[in-house]
Amino acid sequence: MNRLQTTPVTPIRYSIAGDEHLFAEVSESMSLEAFFRAMAITRAVEKLALPGVLDVCLANASFQIRFNPDLIHPLALLEQLEALESSTTAERRIDTRIIEVPVLYDDPWTNETQSRFRDRHQDPSSTDLQYAARINGYDETQAFIAAHSGTPWFVSMVGFVAGLPFMYQMVEQDRQLQVPKYLRPRTDTPKLTLGHGGCFGCIYSVRGAGGYQMFGVTPAPIYDPQQGLPYLRESMVFFRAGDIVQFKPIDRTAYDAAIVEVEAGRFDLRIRAVRFDLDAFQADPQACIHALKEALHDD
Amino acid sequence: MTIKVKQPGLATSVQDGGREGYYHLGIPPSGALDQYALRSANLLVGNHASTSALECSLLGPQLEFRSDALVAVTGARMQPRVDGSERPLDTAFMVRSGQVLSFDYPKAGARSYLAIAGGIDVPVVLESRSTYALGALGGWQGRKLAKDDELPLGRASPKAIEGRTLPLSLVPVYDREATLRVVPGLYIHRLTDEAVERFFDDTWTVGSEADRIGYRFKGGQAMQFRPREQPFGAGSDPSNIVDACYPIGSIQIPGGLEPIVLLRDAVSGGGYATIGTVISADLDLIGQLQPNHKAQFVRVTLEQALEARRQYQQRIQRLASFLDN
Numbered sequence: 001m002n003r004l005q006t007t008p009v010t011p012i013r014y015s016i017a018g019d020e021h022l023f024a025e026v027s028e029s030m031s032l033e034a035f036f037r038a039m040a041i042t043r044a045v046e047k048l049a050l051p052g053v054l055d056v057c058l059a060n061a062s063f064q065i066r067f068n069p070d071l072i073h074p075l076a077l078l079e080q081l082e083a084l085e086s087s088t089t090a091e092r093r094i095d096t097r098i099i100e101v102p103v104l105y106d107d108p109w110t111n112e113t114q115s116r117f118r119d120r121h122q123d124p125s126s127t128d129l130q131y132a133a134r135i136n137g138y139d140e141t142q143a144f145i146a147a148h149s150g151t152p153w154f155v156s157m158v159g160f161v162a163g164l165p166f167m168y169q170m171v172e173q174d175r176q177l178q179v180p181k182y183l184r185p186r187t188d189t190p191k192l193t194l195g196h197g198g199c200f201g202c203i204y205s206v207r208g209a210g211g212y213q214m215f216g217v218t219p220a221p222i223y224d225p226q227q228g229l230p231y232l233r234e235s236m237v238f239f240r241a242g243d244i245v246q247f248k249p250i251d252r253t254a255y256d257a258a259i260v261e262v263e264a265g266r267f268d269l270r271i272r273a274v275r276f277d278l279d280a281f282q283a284d285p286q287a288c289i290h291a292l293k294e295a296l297h298d299d
Numbered sequence: 300m301t302i303k304v305k306q307p308g309l310a311t312s313v314q315d316g317g318r319e320g321y322y323h324l325g326i327p328p329s330g331a332l333d334q335y336a337l338r339s340a341n342l343l344v345g346n347h348a349s350t351s352a353l354e355c356s357l358l359g360p361q362l363e364f365r366s367d368a369l370v371a372v373t374g375a376r377m378q379p380r381v382d383g384s385e386r387p388l389d390t391a392f393m394v395r396s397g398q399v400l401s402f403d404y405p406k407a408g409a410r411s412y413l414a415i416a417g418g419i420d421v422p423v424v425l426e427s428r429s430t431y432a433l434g435a436l437g438g439w440q441g442r443k444l445a446k447d448d449e450l451p452l453g454r455a456s457p458k459a460i461e462g463r464t465l466p467l468s469l470v471p472v473y474d475r476e477a478t479l480r481v482v483p484g485l486y487i488h489r490l491t492d493e494a495v496e497r498f499f500d501d502t503w504t505v506g507s508e509a510d511r512i513g514y515r516f517k518g519g520q521a522m523q524f525r526p527r528e529q530p531f532g533a534g535s536d537p538s539n540i541v542d543a544c545y546p547i548g549s550i551q552i553p554g555g556l557e558p559i560v561l562l563r564d565a566v567s568g569g570g571y572a573t574i575g576t577v578i579s580a581d582l583d584l585i586g587q588l589q590p591n592h593k594a595q596f597v598r599v600t601l602e603q604a605l606e607a608r609r610q611y612q613q614r615i616q617r618l619a620s621f622l623d624n
Contacts, residue, residue, distance in 0.1 A: 015484040018576030019604040021546035023485055030532030030541045057323040057544045059568050060532070064544030066322055069608065074601060157542060159325035159567035162434035166542055166568075173531060180534040181570050183554050187508060197570050199532035200542055205325075208433050209512070211553065211570060225424065225436045236436075237324045 009037065012085050014078055019069050022077055027061040030168060030199055033090075034061035035156045036278055039241065040090040041081070050080065058241055060156040060166055060200065092278040098152065098244040098296045100270040101203070104255040105129070105145045105216035109190040114214060120184040128213040132179045132196065145249060148177060148215065151289050153201055154276075155243040161208055163223030163237035167201040167245055170281065170289060185211035192218050194247075205237075219258035220269055229262070231269050244276065246296055272296050301365045302415070304448040305399060308360035310510070313419045313438035313450075316349025317563060318427035325567045328547065329429035329437065332511060332562055332586025333410055336374030338615060339465060340414035342622035343371035343391045345458030348615075350418035351428035353444075355411045357589065359402025360444060362413075364394045368452060369416040369459045375408030375473065375587060389465040391416075408473035408587040416455035431564060433512065469618055476502075476593040477584045479560075479577050482604050485549060486540060486572035494522035494555070498574070498596065505592045506557065511564040514585055515557050516594060522555040524572075534570060542570040548577035550596070558596075560585060578604040580611035 013025040024041075027034035042058045045065065052071025057064045067077055106129055118124040123131045133144035153167035160166070169176055181197040186209060189195070193204040195212030204210055205223035221229060222238040232238055250258070261267035274295045281288040304311075314337065317330020331337035331354055338348040346352075353360070359377050371391045372379045379386045380401045386392045394400050402411065421428050421439050430438025439448055487495060501519035508515040524537035533539045538554050544567060545551065550558045551571040560577055562585060577585065578599065588594065599607070 016482065016601050017485055017546035017573075018482050018548045018578050019601065019608050020548075020579050021544075021576065023544065023546065025543065027530075028533075028541065029530035054319045055322040057567060059543045061541050062543040064546060066319070066546070069605060070612075074605075157568060159323065159544070160542075160569055161566055162325045162431070162436065164325055168532075176532070178532070178534065180536045181539055181553075183536070184556065185553055185571075198534035198539060198541060200570075206433055206435070209566070223434065225434065225441060237326075 014081065016074050016078065019074065020066060022065045022067065022074060022081070023062065024064070024081065025062045030061050032154065032168065032278055032281070035168070036090045036092060038063050040088050041084055044084045044088045045081070048080065050077070053077070057159065058157065059159070060168065094242050094276050096242045096244060096274060096276055098246060098272050098274045098292055100246050100248050100296055101218050101220055102250045102254065102258060103149065103194055103216045103218050103247045104250055104252060106141065107217045109217060110193050110214040113186070113188060113190055116188070117182070117186040120182045120186060122180060122183060129215055132177065132213050132215070135179065136177050144177070149247040149249050152292055153245045153247070155239050155241055155245060158237065158239050158241055160202070161204070161206050163205040163239060164202055165222070165239035165243070165245070168199065169201065170244070170285065172285060179213045181211035182213070185209050189214065190217060192221070194218060219255050219262055220267065221262060228265050229267055231271065244274065244292060246293065270296065272298065300452040301449045302368070302452065303363045303365060304360060304444050304446055304450070305363050306361040307444040307446055307448070308355055308402070309358035310356040311360045311444045312354055312430040312432065313351050313421055314354045314429045315351040315427055317429050318425050321425055322567050326425065326431060326434060326436065327565045327567060328563050329427065329431045330563050331412060333374050333412065333583040335471065335583050335615065335618070336410070336412045339389070339469065339618055339622070340371045340373040340412040342618060343373070343389070343463050343465065344369050344414050344416040345456045345460065346414055346416060346418055348619065350414065351421065352412050352414040352419065355402060355413060357405060357409055359411060361399055361401045363399050364396055366396050366452070368394055369455060369461060370394055370400065371414050372411055373465070374411040376406040377411040378403035378406075387464065389470055391459070391461055391463045393461055405589070409589045410586050415452055416459035417453035420451040420453040433564060463622065466621070469621060473587045476595070477588055478595050478597055479581050479584065480599045480604065480607060481550065481575040481577055481596045482601055483575040483598055485574060485576070487574040489524050489537070489572050490574060491523045491525055494524070498522055498558070499598055503558065503594050503596070505588045505590050505594065507590050509588070509590055511562055513559045513561045513565060514588065515559045517557050519558070522552055524555060538572050539570055540572050542568055544568045545573060546576050548579065548582055549573040550575050550577065562586060578607055580604070580607040
């Protein structure tokens with residue numbers, strides 16, 4: 001059942017970008033409220049199937065439309081969006097999935113990469129994990145890792161590189177972990193690095209540039225054009241906006257064993273179908289998280 | 300019907316007109332950085348304008364042909380040679396089976412395009428043959444060429460005729476300094492007025508981190524942001540934003556220091572403030588800049604961007620009507 005949003009909403013800020021993109025910022029700051037609104041509007045745009053619209057890209061609290069201005073005038077597109085903005089009601093319940101993602105925190109590969117790019121970091125004398133732990137008020141990196149992996153995360157954007165999920169931790173705002181991005185982005189990041197920038201976690205789906213602080217690696221491929229593993233058969237890009245992720249810290253032995261399984265094509269992820277209700281979450285996050293975790297281990 | 304890669308060059312990849320519709324998954328359009336040059340090379344050998352060709356950066360490849368083929372080289376002024384002897388640029392010429400095609404260093408520009416009648420017959424992935432190397436997708440095994448690769452060729456059309464050549468009026472001039480027109484916007488309101496003025500006043504130098512994903516520019520003055528309390532989730536640096544989408548051509552300024560202009564293999568989003576977008580008609584120019592070449596960013600309105608787009612399309616039309624008959 002839909003119902004009107006009760007929290008006040010600010011008008012969307014639009015910016016025409018060159019002659020082929022229209023950018024829309026739903027909110028300057030991150031919230032699930034803003035994400036759900038952006039999701040509703042982008043879905044409404046997709047339904048319109050306007051000629052000339054090439055791609056509708058949903059981000060955390062914003063979105064972007066890539067279009068061919070020979071087929072749709074940018075200002076005509078803007079007008080359509082403004083109409084949708086006032087007429088679209090955000091869906092507040094979604095049927096989605098919860099996924100357990102194993103993580104080797106404080107791994108040798110991201111630590112080696114960090115050392116190569118120390119001149120681009122806020123605090124060259126400590127590791128990304130030590131720095132993140134300290135500025136978030138944790139004495140020990142272990143306590144920071146416990147906070148990082150203690151509650152689920154909500155996938156609020158897919159992109160940057162092919163299939164990279166941006167994730168928003170499902171805790172009260174004052175418990176969110178926040179770190180700045182690197183002062184200048186790195187030119188290299190190991191594949192499947194667990195990153196963090198602003199309030200967002202991510203998994204780097206491929207090797208390449210990156211600006212997020214690096215905390216660990218997962219053995220689980222999340223993007224594969226060859227679609228080798230069972231959970232990638234349906235799509236070469238595993239994550240979708242709206243997915244919920246629960247990290248599970250693992251040790252080096254478990255990591256190595258998982259890599260053997262990946263290479264044999266046998267590795268699989270724990271995935272369960274769940275319903276997420278934004279209002280229920282906002283009313284009682286603890287109860288909602290408890291139910292999500294139960295669903296993940298319900299077998 | 301193949302060509303064998305004897306030397307791959309610095310960064311040679313299969314590119315065509317590109318793929319659309321997957322940017323929302325982080326998969327960018329890819330395709331030739333200089334679309335005009337790709338089109339002219341293809342039309343010279345009787346191909347459809349956006350057929351798969353080879354994009355050769357700075358240091359060209361050495362290719363041994365295993366069958367006779369009609370080819371054309373456009374874009375950067377990289378003199379083609381067959382078994383060491385010069386062949387003309389912007390002209391369709393034959394390479395015989397067993398002969399080796401090579402390239403001189405660019406005298407101007409940075410990327411040349413080698414079209415072969417029939418195109419490079421690699422699999423179509425997500426509606427394009429273009430290489431997206433970061434995602435190991437498309438092209439030849441999802442990567443730039445390597446020594447000993449053997450590329451299959453498609454079937455030449457009856458329009459593949461030796462000796463066709465471009466008139467000078469249809470050959471672009473590649474300068475060491477480009478003027479890049481920009482529609483300001485996105486997060487430009489975060490900068491101080493002085494910083495915006497300086498960005499457009501400064502002459503920028505192409506840095507060494509310049510590839511198909513994006514070009515980093517150096518040599519301008521640091522840009523200051525207006526003071527504010529950072530919004531929740533953005534990160535504490537004033538150049539940080541809540542991660543958002545990046546348009547192709549958009550200019551991000553990490554730390555307010557070195558602008559990065561995103562190209563056709565762009566990252567689709569991220570957490571640095573973007574301050575405007577290079578217009579589509581000028582994107583071809585960026586890929587023809589070498590490290591240490593210069594660029595000036597110039598403000599234009601949306602109307603001027605659309606007018607520039609019309610002029611660009613008229614140029615493409617002239618090219619097509621001259622060659623496509």
